[in-house]
Each structure stands twice: as C-alpha cells, then as structure tokens.
Amino acid sequence: MEVLAKSAWFQNLPVPALAELAAHGRERKLSRGQILFTANQPAEGMYVVLSGSVRAFRENVDGREQTIHVEGVGGTLAEVPVFDGGPYPSSTMAEEDSELLFLAKKDVRRFLLQHPEAALTALAILARRLRTVASLVEQLALKDVTQRLATLLLEEARRKNPALLDGVSFSMPLSHTQLASRLGSVREVVTRSLQKLVQQGIVAIHGHRIVILDLQALQAQTDPHSKPALTNAVRR
Amino acid sequence: MEVLAKSAWFQNLPVPALAELAAHGRERKLSRGQILFTANQPAEGMYVVLSGSVRAFRENVDGREQTIHVEGVGGTLAEVPVFDGGPYPSSTMAEEDSELLFLAKKDVRRFLLQHPEAALTALAILARRLRTVASLVEQLALKDVTQRLATLLLEEARRKNPALLDGVSFSMPLSHTQLASRLGSVREVVTRSLQKLVQQGIVAIHGHRIVILDLQALQAQTDPHSKPALTNAVRR
DNA sequence: CCAACTCAGTGACTTAAATCACCCGGCCGC
DNA sequence: GCGGCCGGGTGATTTAAGTCACTGAGTTGG
Numbered sequence: 001m002e003v004l005a006k007s008a009w010f011q012n013l014p015v016p017a018l019a020e021l022a023a024h025g026r027e028r029k030l031s032r033g034q035i036l037f038t039a040n041q042p043a044e045g046m047y048v049v050l051s052g053s054v055r056a057f058r059e060n061v062d063g064r065e066q067t068i069h070v071e072g073v074g075g076t077l078a079e080v081p082v083f084d085g086g087p088y089p090s091s092t093m094a095e096e097d098s099e100l101l102f103l104a105k106k107d108v109r110r111f112l113l114q115h116p117e118a119a120l121t122a123l124a125i126l127a128r129r130l131r132t133v134a135s136l137v138e139q140l141a142l143k144d145v146t147q148r149l150a151t152l153l154l155e156e157a158r159r160k161n162p163a164l165l166d167g168v169s170f171s172m173p174l175s176h177t178q179l180a181s182r183l184g185s186v187r188e189v190v191t192r193s194l195q196k197l198v199q200q201g202i203v204a205i206h207g208h209r210i211v212i213l214d215l216q217a218l219q220a221q222t223d224p225h226s227k228p229a230l231t232n233a234v235r236r
Numbered sequence: 237m238e239v240l241a242k243s244a245w246f247q248n249l250p251v252p253a254l255a256e257l258a259a260h261g262r263e264r265k266l267s268r269g270q271i272l273f274t275a276n277q278p279a280e281g282m283y284v285v286l287s288g289s290v291r292a293f294r295e296n297v298d299g300r301e302q303t304i305h306v307e308g309v310g311g312t313l314a315e316v317p318v319f320d321g322g323p324y325p326s327s328t329m330a331e332e333d334s335e336l337l338f339l340a341k342k343d344v345r346r347f348l349l350q351h352p353e354a355a356l357t358a359l360a361i362l363a364r365r366l367r368t369v370a371s372l373v374e375q376l377a378l379k380d381v382t383q384r385l386a387t388l389l390l391e392e393a394r395r396k397n398p399a400l401l402d403g404v405s406f407s408m409p410l411s412h413t414q415l416a417s418r419l420g421s422v423r424e425v426v427t428r429s430l431q432k433l434v435q436q437g438i439v440a441i442h443g444h445r446i447v448i449l450d451l452q453a454l455q456a457q458t459d460p461h462s463k464p465a466l467t468n469a470v471r472r
Numbered sequence: 473c474c475a476a477c478t479c480a481g482t483g484a485c486t487t488a489a490a491t492c493a494c495c496c497g498g499c500c501g502c
Numbered sequence: 503g504c505g506g507c508c509g510g511g512t513g514a515t516t517t518a519a520g521t522c523a524c525t526g527a528g529t530t531g532g
Contacts, residue, residue: 058370058374058377061459061460062460066373066377068370080366080367082363083356083362083363084363086367089367089370090370109356112356112359116349116350116355119359120319120355122359123319123355123358123359124320124321126319126359126363127315127316127317127318127319127320127362128320130365133370134294134325137369137372137376140377140420141376141420142294142296142420143296145518175478175479176479176480177479186521188482188522189518189519191480192482223296223297224298380489381488381489411508411510412509412511413509422489423510424491425488
C-alpha cells in the first residue's frame with residue numbers, strides 16, 4: 001500500500017480508495033530470471049512493481065531478445081491490455097528478485113472511472129512510455145550501435161544524477177548481454193563498442209562502475225557526424 | 237463535427253459535449269508534403285485528422301526518415317504532449333492534402349475530466365498505439381528487411397480486407413522511398429526486396445496494386461526460418 | 473577443490489544492408 | 503519539344519553488424 005501511494009500511477013489520490021484497490025490485488029513474488037508472462041498470452045490485468053525490477057522484452061525464433069522497457073519500484077507492467085483488451089504485448093522477466101501487485105482489469109477500469117484525475121495520470125504514464133518507445137524506434141532505425149550505446153550511457157548517467165560533468169561516475173550493473181538486448185545488438189558487438197569508447201578515452205570502466213571522462217565527446221558520439229554531404233553549392 | 241463523432245477518440249459521447257469541444261478547436265488545412273510541426277517544438281495541443289492522411293516520423297542528421305505511425309481520417313496526432321506536457325515527440329507531414337482540427341491541451345484535459353468514459357477511450361487509443369510502436373521496435377531489432385516487408389504487406393492487405401486468401405489484391409499507393417521510411421531502410425534495398433518476392437512468385441505488382449499469389453509463402457517470409465540451431469541434444 | 477557456470481575478450485569470417493553512381497521512362501510545365 | 507524532376511531499377515563496392523569458435527577469469531555449489 002505504501003508503495004502503491006508512491007507509485008507515479010497513484011499520485012495524490014485519497015488513501016482509502018487506494019487501500020480498496022490494493023485490497024483487490026494479489027501479491028506475487030518472482031525470483032531473478034523468472035518469467036511473469038509471455039507475449040500473446042491472454043491478459044487478465046496489470047502489475048505494479050513493489051520491489052526489485054522487471055523487464056519487458058520481445059524475442060525472435062532464434063532466441064535473440066529486444067528489451068522494450070524496464071520497470072523499477074513503482075513502475076507498472078501490462079497496462080496496455082487493461083485498456084485495449086488484447087493479450088500481453090511483451091514477455092516479462094524479473095531482473096532481480098521482485099515483488100509485484102497484480103490488479104485485475106476490471107478493478108483498474110472501475111477505479112479510473114471513479115477517479116478521473118487518476119485517469120489523466122494514467123494517460124500521462126502511457127504518453128511517457130510512448131515517447132520512450134518511439135525514441136527506441138528512432139535509435140534502432142537511424143543510429144548505429146556506438147551511437148545507441150553512447151545515448152544509453154548518457155541516459156543512465158542522467159537518471160542517477162541529472163547534473164553531468166566530466167568525471168562523474170555511476171554504476172550500471174548490466175552484463176554485456178543485457179546491454180545488447182537493450183541496444184538491439186549482440187554481446188560481441190557491445191563489447192567492442194564499449195572498448196572503442198574506452199580506447200578513445202571517453203569513458204573508463206571499473207567493474208560495473210562507469211566513469212565519464214569526456215562528456216562532450218560522449219555527446220558527440222550520440223549523433224552521427226553527418227556525412228560531409230555535398231551541398232547544393234558544391235555539387236556540379 | 238460529424239467527423240469528430242466518428243473518430244475512435246470520441247465514440248459514444250453526448251453530441252452537445254462534442255459540439256462544444258469542436259467549437260473550441262481551430263481548423264487547419266495542409267497540402268501534400270507540408271509539415272505540420274517538427275519534433276521537439278513546444279506543443280500546445282493535439283490534432284484530429286478530418287480528411288486526408290498525415291504521417292509522424294523522426295529523422296536523423298543526414299535526412300533519413302523513420303515513420304512512426306500514419307493517421308487517416310478520425311486519427312489523432314500529438315496526443316502524447318497533451319498528457320505529459322512535453323514537446324512534440326515527432327515531426328509530421330501531410331501524405332495527401334488534409335484537413336485537421338486542432339484542440340488545445342487544456343480543452344482536451346477538461347473534456348476528459350468531465351467525461352471519464354472518454355478518458356478510458358483515450359487510454360485505449362494510446363494503448364493500441366503503444367502496441368504498434370512496440371511491434372515496430374521488434375521488427376527493427378529482430379527482423380531483416382524482407383521479413384519486415386512481408387509483414388507490412390500482410391498488414392496492409394488485412395486492413396483493406398481482413399479475409400485473406402490466395403489471389404487477393406489491394407492498392408498500396410506508396411513509393412519505394414515511402415516504403416523504406418516505414419520499414420527502416422532505404423529505397424534501393426526495398427526495391428530489391430520487393431523484386432525478390434516477385435521473382436519467387438509470392439506476390440505480383442501492377443502499378444500500385446499488389447496481388448498476393450501465395451499467402452502461405454508470404455506468411456512464411458514473416459518469420460525467420462530459424463537457424464538449424466544445434467539443440468542441447470545434438471551438442472557435444 | 474573440481475566441475476560447471478557465467479561473463480568478458482578477441483581473431484577470423486560471412487553477410488545483410490547501405491552507399492555510390494549510374495540509367496531509363498514518364499510526366500509536368502514552359 | 504525539351505529541361506528537369508520523380509520514381510524505379512541495377513551493378514559494384516564498402517561497411518557495420520552478426521556469427522563462430524575459442525580463451526581465460528571469476529563464482530558458485532556440490
């Protein structure tokens with residue numbers, strides 16, 4: 001309950017109403033690596049992350065995975081089927097041991113009908129998610145792996161500490177395989193891309209701690225160094 | 237107004253309320269190729285497509301574009317900033333001459349607060365959009381161009397006529413460049429991929445009309461023909 | 473303490489995709 | 503009629519990414 005109230009989903013709502021919603025939910029524990037549900041299964045409701053962290057992903061036939069989003073405490077999973085009635089859109093796996101609260105579709109819908117402010121909050125959440133997923137599309141379609149990696153590093157750094165400057169460090173406890181699944185690539189390529197950033201003196205790596213040595217340069221890696229493209233003037 | 241009522245956004249709502257919302261809107265005409273707004277501009281509201289068709293896309297520095305979604309009559313653009321308050325997430329361009337209705341953020345929000353059923357509808361729309369964008373991520377990260385093309389052809393065919401069988405045809409008035417922008421690729425590659433499908437006798441093309449000759453085969457192209465992957469049993 | 477993992481690193485090779493540089497045909501507007 | 507543009511089609515080449523196959527360090531747990 002305490003967690004529910006802190007979740008972005010349920011900001012500023014009358015506590016008794018929340019308590020009632022929570023009372024209808026069921027708790028669920030997952031250990032690291034466990035699968036919560038699989039894409040295309042029929043969905044009965046959504047989940048709120050009470051502790052730990054869970055990742056939603058899609059996979060293709062030969063087992064390669066693409067992470068769609070990762071939710072920490074207060075985050076929610078499978079809101080989509082609550083509203084459009086379809087099956088689960090992604091598979092989800094616990095990244096660490098986690099506790100979740102399951103909320104049935106009809107309970108959530110009823111709650112939002114009775115609390116229109118909450119519905120607007122829900123819209124804000126979906127909107128933000130849409131933004132991040134659309135950015136992922138952009139990254140995958142228009143940027144190369146190094147650019148995507150640089151972007152991810154900057155995002156993670158900013159998540160921990162929005163004030164960035166040369167020398168800041170942050171921890172990123174992800175294996176190269178996990179990184180690859182976020183970046184839409186494979187382990188070996190991520191290893192080499194990281195290496196490249198290290199060799200260029202842009203970042204340093206100590207275990208799971210990343211040090212940003214040259215913020216400018218890292219940001220530069222984010223955008224393609226646009227082809228020296230013949231301008232109209234130059235052409236002919 | 238008639239269009240507003242038919243839009244998925246405003247299903248089953250009291251006509252007077254709709255009329256009032258529409259009265260606060262402003263009409264806007266676009267000619268083919270015209271830009272409505274650009275990604276990252278501050279956003280004041282959303283748009284409903286009254287006629288024509290508009291596409292939302294992102295582009296990188298050397299001008300390559302990735303289409304995020306395309307909206308026809310009744311569709312909406314830029315709902316995201318209405319709910320999360322951020323700037324426009326994508327650029328949008330009219331694919332044909334189009335008429336739009338602009339609705340200011342605060343009018344939409346007020347309307348949804350007063351009509352909680354409408355808020356649930358809005359959630360359903362965002363949810364569906366999230367589903368399609370997440371699928372786009374999956375396609376880009378895990379499928380090759382031919383697979384993506386096959387998927388797109390099947391989707392388009394189904395949009396026109398859900399009952400698919402060998403021999404159905406449909407019109408797809410897109411240039412190869414436009415196709416490429418949807419598929420996350422470039423013109424030449426799309427041309428060759430299409431050619432491949434034609435040579436294999438899977439589809440035929442007459443101008444902008446596509447005939448599906450072998451539905452089975454087309455569906456097969458959709459999924460990678462999974463690597464003969466050494467199973468655990470075989471290994472060692 | 474050894475077996476069995478998981479994780480990272482790396483060289484060699486293959487391949488899908490992108491890029492470059494053309495050509496051709498149609499069509500539009502002078 | 504002709505210059506220009508757009509759409510499509512192609513061959514040749516380059517390049518990023520992915521694949522394969524191993525190595526070796528570090529951990530965990532029987």
